[in-house]
Amino acid sequence: xxxxxxxxxxxxxxxxxxxxxxxxxxxxxxxxxxxxxxxxxxxxxxxxxxxxxxxxxxxxxxxxxxxxxxxxxxxxxxxxxxxxxxxxxxxxxxxxxxxxxxxxxxxxxxxxxxxxxxxxxx
Numbered sequence: 689x690x691x692x693x694x695x696x697x698x699x700x701x702x703x704x705x706x707x708x709x710x711x712x713x714x715x716x717x718x719x720x721x722x723x724x725x726x727x728x729x730x731x732x733x734x735x736x737x738x739x740x741x742x743x744x745x746x747x748x749x750x751x752x753x754x755x756x757x758x759x760x761x762x763x764x765x766x767x768x769x770x771x772x773x774x775x776x777x778x779x780x781x782x783x784x785x786x787x788x789x790x791x792x793x794x795x796x797x798x799x800x801x802x803x804x805x806x807x808x809x810x
Contacts, residue, residue: 689729692717692790694777695798701739701773707747710775713795714748717779720791725753729780734762736774744775774798 696713698705710733718724731754733744745759764776774797783790794802 690781690783690785690787690790692721692723692779692781692783692792694779694793695795695801696775697771697796697798698739698773698775701741703742706735706739706742706744706775707750709796710744710747710777711751713775713777713793714751714779716795717777717791717793720793721781721783721785723779723781723783725751725757727782728757729782730758730760731780732760732762732778734764734776736764736770736772737766738773739775744777771797771801774801 694713694717696709698709714731731745731748733748735744743761745761748754748759764770764774792802792805794805
């Protein structure tokens with residue numbers, strides 16, 4: 689079992705924007721790591737306090753194969769100066785990839801959270 693991380697941001701606090709951003713980041717996480725929904729033990733989503741229009745997990749639930757994946761939403765800590773309108777994802781997956789082979793995915797403004805991954809393919 690490995691942890692696969694991702695994050696993204698939304699431009700507006702609407703259900704459609706939240707669901708679309710969540711689906712985009714999760715789909716990219718699966719694609720870059722050759723993971724299928726049946727490989728996922730659990731998916732944990734967190735959102736900043738300014739995301740109130742929808743649960744990110746409800747967007748992921750709409751993805752093919754996610755009807756059986758355990759999903760959980762949480763609120764991120766309200767830290768001064770933290771990124772706004774940010775959704776973070778942790779997938780716990782069964783994979784043969786080594787920890788350093790995992791491709792974590794940070795999209796939108798969230799790419800600045802992990803500049804060490806920019807351009808590395810990870």
